[in-house]
Amino acid sequence: MARATIEDVADAAGVSVATVDRVLNGRAAVRPKTVERVEKAIRLLNYQSDRLAARLARSKEYRFCFILPEGSNAYMTLLADAVREEALRMAQEKVVIDLRHTDVFSADVLGQTLDKISGLYDGVAAVALDHPRVRESINALCERGVAVVTLVSDVPGSRRTHYVGIDNAAAGRTAATLMGRYLAGRRGKVGLIAGSLSLRDHVERQFGFEQVMLHEYPGLTLLPVREGRDDWQIVQGVAAQLLHDHPDLIGLYNVGAGTRGIVGALEAAGRQRQVVYIAHELTDESRRALIDGTIDIVINQDAGHEVRSAIRVLMSRTDRSPIVEAMERIRIDIYVRDNIP
Amino acid sequence: MARATIEDVADAAGVSVATVDRVLNGRAAVRPKTVERVEKAIRLLNYQSDRLAARLARSKEYRFCFILPEGSNAYMTLLADAVREEALRMAQEKVVIDLRHTDVFSADVLGQTLDKISGLYDGVAAVALDHPRVRESINALCERGVAVVTLVSDVPGSRRTHYVGIDNAAAGRTAATLMGRYLAGRRGKVGLIAGSLSLRDHVERQFGFEQVMLHEYPGLTLLPVREGRDDWQIVQGVAAQLLHDHPDLIGLYNVGAGTRGIVGALEAAGRQRQVVYIAHELTDESRRALIDGTIDIVINQDAGHEVRSAIRVLMSRTDRSPIVEAMERIRIDIYVRDNIP
DNA sequence: AAGCTTCTGATAGACGCCTATCAGGAATTG
DNA sequence: CAATTCCTGATAGGCGTCTATCAGAAGCTT
Known part of the structure; x- marks a missing residue:
């Protein structure tokens, strides 16, 4: 049995196709009683307008x-x-x-x-x-x-x-869980870099990350967030400073963009392999860094x-x-x- | 400028719509010279048949x-x-x-x-x-x-x-990398359970897992694969045996189905948290186990x-x-x- | 050049729905 | 009850393509 058409509905409801159309597309006033009859027929026949035909016709x-x-x-x-x-x-x-x-x-x-x-x-x-x-x-x-x-x-x-x-708080939590597990049993500091704290997604990621970090991995010391303005040059400066200030930095989560800067700073300090680095978004840059081991994990939205x-x-x-x-x-x-x- | 239609193509090529249609759908023999003229017009107008209309018409x-x-x-x-x-x-x-x-x-x-x-x-x-x-x-x-x-x-x-x-060898490698990182620095045994070694996907996962495990994480001892026939009861037996034989088992990768059996065995042995367990496929069962911490990672194909x-x-x-x-x-x-x- | 085969053009009628129009019927108002 | 206003039916034409048919044109054979 083929699919029902507007005509079938019209017949079943005992009205004309014009009226069915009026009901379907709210084209003109139709008496409530009639509307109901049509709707009943639609339900009865399990009618669904053919979207292909509709789009063609509407052109x-x-x-x-x-x-x-x-x-x-x-x-x-x-x-x-x-x-x-x-x-x-x-x-x-x-x-x-x-x-x-x-x-x-x-x-x-x-x-x-x-x-x-x-x-x-x-x-x-x-x-x-x-x-x-x-x-x-x-x-x-x-x-x-x-x-x-x-x-x-x-x-x-x-x-x-x-x-x-994505749910950015969940993304932050995900990063924290992976960070915590990768650093299993170790003690040390974990840095957090965001683009800007006026960006909602960054704040949410930070929130999720801190939430899990503090509760589940008390052995790791979370450093205060630093802003990198999503600009790799600024980010590089921030990261370099962070690495310099904390020789015992063993984890780094970059909530925003500027991966390139962090990779640069890590390489400059020669600490690519000592720091577990989690970044966001799979780009050419992060893909490369992931393959060569500078980045350990990328969290992405397609x-x-x-x-x-x-x-x-x-x-x-x-x-x-x-x-x-x-x-x-x-x-x-x-x-x-x-x-x- | 609106999209070109078959008629436009026909005009441009100086032929009839029927001929254009014959060319497009290989409906009948058309002289090569004519075919070429039509194809040229198509290229010129960048014509693309309207898939909506086509499907409607073909019905x-x-x-x-x-x-x-x-x-x-x-x-x-x-x-x-x-x-x-x-x-x-x-x-x-x-x-x-x-x-x-x-x-x-x-x-x-x-x-x-x-x-x-x-x-x-x-x-x-x-x-x-x-x-x-x-x-x-x-x-x-x-x-x-x-x-x-x-x-x-x-x-x-x-x-x-x-x-x-999915690329199953890559999935196996992924599991190995995560296993290796989660067990960072620790020594102990890692078990591997497959459904059947006559299933191509299982073998490939195993291959990928072993490849990375052996090369990158020599501190971990990979135990020989055991087959669980993708049946949770058999799997549970296999897992229980594994846990019994190896008190120093710290990792478990189940390549196939039967998650329920492994969860059961781990719980029975009270070693849910001591063993890093990586499973395949996100089901109700594995989702639950993931949330309560029995499973550490699920690898999934949607x-x-x-x-x-x-x-x-x-x-x-x-x-x-x-x-x-x-x-x-x-x-x-x-x-x-x-x-x- | 006639006769044959192979191509091509023209056209009609779907496919299922949308839009618009107009006439006539039903309901409402005074 | 007549005069309105409000609803409804019938129908035509279109959206862009497919399918089918038939007549006539072009090409080929002998």
């Missing part, structure tokens, strides 16, 4: 925009590449994807960018700063019916449709997955179809030398 | 079959659930998915099953045994134009379209991903469209207590 373009930080952060470059790649693929399916770069560290600039694009797109995916000004702009977009998803870093109080990214997930979410939001939660959960990937993809 | 059902082992192996149950779930979702897109269980450990039975279904399906995904008899049947299916993908366990010499699963990947591959194979390699690479997931999804 509507989906217009989405990705907003990423400007600058040359390695992971953000990966994300941008993923966006461009998907943009190409999705072009076949009438999905137009623009990519914009902006200073996401400035709430005002990011807010203005968000305000400006209102009306141009059906949906927006943004790596956002958690700040009232930004929240305001996000809410304004939602108000006007634009679907908004936050990417990598969330803005919790806002009306964003969805957050596409850029390609995130972009595809964001697109799927924006699309279902745009045509009001449900999403499959399980499919849109971004995993916390752990990489050691041997399971690099 | 053809894709018929696929998944063949899984019978029995109650926890991971296979997860796989089966994933298949059923996807079957439901894909039904909306005119994809019919059947699920069959068979004794995949017997080459003859599996081979016969494969032979029998020839002609009923456009594609088959099977958890297959690497055996000449099976290879034969797979090749026969391919010969008749049925797309075949191997799932979880590969059959290398065969003509299967694709292998959907059942949902594998099923979806297999379906995507079968579909593109069926309508001769290319696949995105990067998207179909199944990752080796590492789970500790803190990053369980």
Whole structure:
């Protein structure tokens, strides 16, 4: 038995296809009694509109925009590449994807960018700063019916449709567990470097890391966080200082970007193998360092997955179809030398 | 500028749409010169057929079959659930998915099953045994134009379209690296339990594990593999024996199923915390054990991903469209207590 | 050049849904 | 009860492609 069509539903409900369509797409006022009849028929026949046919008929373009930080952060470059790649693929399916770069560290600039694009797109995916000004702009977009998803870093109080990214506190805990186990039984200091403590994801990772570290591995002394501004040169300075100040440093967790700086500092100090170093995001740099043993573990969120997930979410939001939660959960990937993809 | 349609191509090439269609779908003989003209127009306009419209027009059902082992192996149950779930979702897109269980450990039975279904399906995904008899049947299916993908366990010499699963040797190496690091500096014995040494994936994992273990962690003594037949009761016996024979056992890697048996044995011996235990596949059982600390690490391949990947591959194979390699690479997931999804 | 085969063009009718229009029927109002 | 307003039915046309048919054109053979 083939799938039910709109016609079947119309017949079953004793109404015309036009009316079924009106009910399905809220096109015009339909008497409640009729609506109910139609809905009953739909349930009865287990009707599901054919999305392929619907999209063909609507022949509507989906217009989405990705907003990423400007600058040359390695992971953000990966994300941008993923966006461009998907943009190409999705072009076949009438999905137009623009990519914009902006200073996401400035709430005002990011807010203005968000305000400006209102009306141009059906949906927006943004790596956002958690700040009232930004929240305001996000809410304004939602108000006007634009679907908004936050990417990598969330803005919790806002009306964003969805957050596409990992649970950063859990990522921090994961790092701590691995750090603790790798340093099993040893005593010494563990350093923590973040990009900026005004970035929500960094703070959350730090929180998770400290939480597990303090409770489960009291033998390890956690040093106060230092900020590296996600800039490898600054990070290198910070790391070098840390290594210099603490000859008994045996662990290092870099919550943000700037892997290159840490690798540099470790090599300069000749302590690559003495320090267990856990970094975030699998980039060319970290992949290399992982293979040669300078980095022991990389915690990653798959850029390609995130972009595809964001697109799927924006699309279902745009045509009001449900999403499959399980499919849109971004995993916390752990990489050691041997399971690099 | 909107996307080019078949009509645009026809105009550009100075032929009729019928001819363009003949070229595109190899429907009838077309003079080489004409073919070339059409192809040139296609390139010029960068034409890509609208897959939505094509599938709608063809209104053809894709018929696929998944063949899984019978029995109650926890991971296979997860796989089966994933298949059923996807079957439901894909039904909306005119994809019919059947699920069959068979004794995949017997080459003859599996081979016969494969032979029998020839002609009923456009594609088959099977958890297959690497055996000449099976290879034969797979090749026969391919010969008749049925797309075949191997799932979880590969059959290398065969003509299967694709292998959907992880690199098992790499998984074994990953386990070894984690084992080595978790046991950093300690001396003692490490046990290895496999389901069956006639299963390709198990052998490969063992190979990878031993390779890294022997080279990188000479302080650890690797005990000879024992077989547990993927049955938790047998596994429990094997593990208990192992624990009894070796009071200095400090590591255990279970390459196959039967986690429940090992957990049972460890608990019975009261040595949950003394032994670093690495298991495969995230099931309810292993998740629980991971959280309470009996299992230290789970190496997993995502059942949902594998099923979806297999379906995507079968579909593109069926309508001769290319696949995105990067998207179909199944990752080796590492789970500790803190990053369980 | 006639006769034959091989190509090509034109066109109609799906596929399942969307959009729009218009007329007529039902419900509501005074 | 008539005059409105509100709902509904019927239907046409379109989205981009596939499938099928048939007539006529082009190419080849002898």
